[in-house]
Amino acid sequence: MLSDFFYPQPGGVELHIYHLSQKLIERGHSVVVITHAYGDRTGVRTLTNGLKVYYVPFAVLYREATFPSVFSAFPILRNIYIREKISIVHGHGTFSSLCHEGIFHANTMGLKTVFTDHSLFGFADVGSILGNKLLKFTLSDIDHVICVSHTCKENTVLRATIDPTRVSVIPNAVIAEDFQPAQKPPSTDHITVVVMSRLFQNKGADLLTALIPRVCSKIPYLNFLIAGDGPKFIDLEQMREQYQLQDRVELIGSVKHEEVRDVMIQGHIYLHASLTEAFGTVLVEAASCGLLVVTTKVGGIPEVLPSQMTVFANPDEDSLVDALTEAVASIKEGTIDTSRFHGRIKDMYDWGDVAARTESVYRAIDAQDKPDLLTRLVGHYECGLFAGKLFVLCVVVDIFLWTLLEWWYPGDSIEIVKKWPRKKRNGMKKFQI
Structure with missing residues (x-):
């Protein structure tokens, strides 16, 4: 490899x-x-x-x-x-x-x-x-x-x-066992939107900077938890300071992969504002953790998850605001059962x-x-x-x-190295990759 x-x-x-x-x-x-x-x-x-x-x-x-x-x-x-x-x-x-x-x-x-x-x-x-x-x-x-x-x-x-x-x-x-939903889902008194992405322009970081103040002013019980790092991190910090959203927008920076689930299960919705994406593994991880996914309808993203797990938007600010508002209403009213997401993901991806x-x-x-x-x-x-x-x-x-x-x-x-010892499967040619 x-x-x-x-x-x-x-x-x-x-x-x-x-x-x-x-x-x-x-x-x-x-x-x-x-x-x-x-x-x-x-x-x-x-x-x-x-x-x-x-x-x-x-x-x-x-x-x-x-x-x-x-x-x-x-x-x-x-x-x-x-x-x-x-x-x-x-x-x-x-x-x-x-x-x-x-x-x-x-x-x-x-x-x-x-x-x-x-x-x-x-x-x-x-x-x-x-x-x-x-x-x-x-x-x-x-x-x-x-x-x-x-x-x-x-x-x-x-x-x-x-x-x-x-x-x-x-x-x-994904390894579904590593992305189990929370045993006790977070309260819906306050809805938390999780964002986990490299903070670059092609990942929609500029859209995040623009839409967060609009959605926060529109929905007073909405909070954001943003994990990831990149050149656009400072833009998010400046936006948070400008609109005084320190108590509603948490920026935690880069996280290790083994910590992804711990971040995911703190939220209700996963927001993915990418401008281009071939697949989007993080969408599968979020759905496996029981989060409703709000994402842009670009690239291979529509192929990743069933429509019941996603709310799609165009890659622009207004469309994402509308999609996120719709998703928040669905979670608040309980019209979407996210508890079944993990089992379906486990059957779909291995x-x-x-x-x-x-x-x-x-x-x-x-x-x-x-x-x-x-x-x-x-x-x-x-x-x-x-x-x-x-x-x-x-x-x-x-x-x-x-x-x-x-x-x-x-x-x-050139000296040939000794391979790691393991059992061989009979009748199958082994490859050195």
Whole structure:
């Protein structure tokens, strides 16, 4: 598993990689995670069930994404791939430079590759155009792609101009036992709205800053509990000071994932004002805790929860105010029974099912042959008039670098690590991921 985004940073991609890895280990496979160093967390760490994590000291550029160097990571990634006898490299995250580089080098080494897209992106602004071209470079030579929603699949297919038959939809999941509702639901004398999100513009932090004063003036018994951190945190603090809402808006900052349930069960409603979202695992967690979800109708969000658990709004201030007012009225009047939400979520989302479906993808690509060099070069060449030639040059340079590394430090001289002991399942091929 390869991504810039992993523990100790909290987030949907981080959780996905961890829980999927754990379930694949339970199914008999050997899984290794490669990410960049987080502060003093560097080197090799072993997590639950023998999940090994390589925290490699790469330079971080922006929002925990490493500097895109194209070739500099090849020596250490090659060393890890050979040491761990990796057969499949599974990258996560469009914005992860380490993910793209790791897949690129793995293809050069003849390993099978999979990419999971967790996000939605546009087509018009400069950042999206460059990101989409990078994605096209990576996916033109990928064995299979996984998306977390059907909307995400459509977006990825259009952005990377990839054959839809090479893309599967496998959603996120939650461990429902970790998100049990409160034994004694909070009193409805005061309604508490929980917000748990990274406080960035694309997550709707500006909408939160605008709508909270309006809703508080409209509904005197409404309080907000906001967890999360980011550049928009100071805007929320200033809003709270300006409108003197210190006793009604609590800002608790970033919370650890194991503390999410403790925050959730203090509320009645979960508010998600995101402007773009491929899936939204936090929505499932909130519903599992027995909260009514108020969310914007964007991206893959409408696919996540049944309509009985959600109140949808457009991604604008007025619509969110109306939706939140409707949800508060439903909770206050008792017209929605949220006590049944947990049981339904438990039946709908399970990491064991996600792992089984991902394993099916691994077995399918394992039965296929890797394309020859000419096919790879043609695929990259067709990525654009100018970009295609640049991509072909990158492939040629990478092959030359691999040949140089094999001469300088032969793969046969790299010590193979001893795997974590575990029982083997008979009759099933085991993958090193």
